[in-house]
Amino acid sequence: MARLEIIEHPDPRLRIRTERVTSFNAGLSLLIDNLLETMDATSSLGLSAPQVGDLRSVAVIAPAEDSTTPLVFVNPEILTKAAWGLIQESCLSVPGVTGNVLRRTEIRVRAQDRTGETFECDLSGMDAVSLQHEMDHLEGKLFIDRLSVFRRLGLRLRVGGTQRARDRAA
Numbered sequence: 001m002a003r004l005e006i007i008e009h010p011d012p013r014l015r016i017r018t019e020r021v022t023s024f025n026a027g028l029s030l031l032i033d034n035l036l037e038t039m040d041a042t043s044s045l046g047l048s049a050p051q052v053g054d055l056r057s058v059a060v061i062a063p064a065e066d067s068t069t070p071l072v073f074v075n076p077e078i079l080t081k082a083a084w085g086l087i088q089e090s091c092l093s094v095p096g097v098t099g100n101v102l103r104r105t106e107i108r109v110r111a112q113d114r115t116g117e118t119f120e121c122d123l124s125g126m127d128a129v130s131l132q133h134e135m136d137h138l139e140g141k142l143f144i145d146r147l148s149v150f151r152r153l154g155l156r157l158r159v160g161g162t163q164r165a166r167d168r169a170a
Contacts (some may be wrong), residue, residue: 004052018057019139024116046130050136059134064126076111089143099147
């Protein structure tokens with residue numbers, strides 16, 4: 001297993017929609033193990049394959065109640081949603097940025113495990129929020145896309161100014 005490098009915004013790879021997993025093999029298991037190790041090493045609540053440059057539909061989360069047993073979701077899809085919450089989020093791929101995001105706090109999800117076995121489960125609270133955040137990554141979206149227009153504009157100006165400074169220094 002290895003700790004993987006996290007891709008950071010504005011890398012265009014973060015905007016690519018993932019592909020459905022069809023091969024449940026040793027390569028998939030290695031990706032999942034590496035995602036879990038990377039999530040643990042960064043003390044994050046979740047991680048998705050696109051954040052490490054892999055375009056397979058895979059996400060992992062560390063449950064709030066029992067962080068010793070991480071959850072693995074291959075090809076996840078939300079079946080039902082309930083209860084809204086305004087949640088302060090951050091992301092390894094957008095370092096140094098936090099913002100309030102409106103998310104559902106109760107969901108029912110269908111996914112596959114690392115062997116391809118389909119399962120359904122109910123998630124609530126931060127577990128539901130974490131999985132939705134990771135599923136956004138699978139769709140090529142970032143939590144900053146869900147911020148207010150004014151907050152997004154401020155981020156664009158900040159990121160654009162930082163990128164221009166890097167370009168001048170290069």
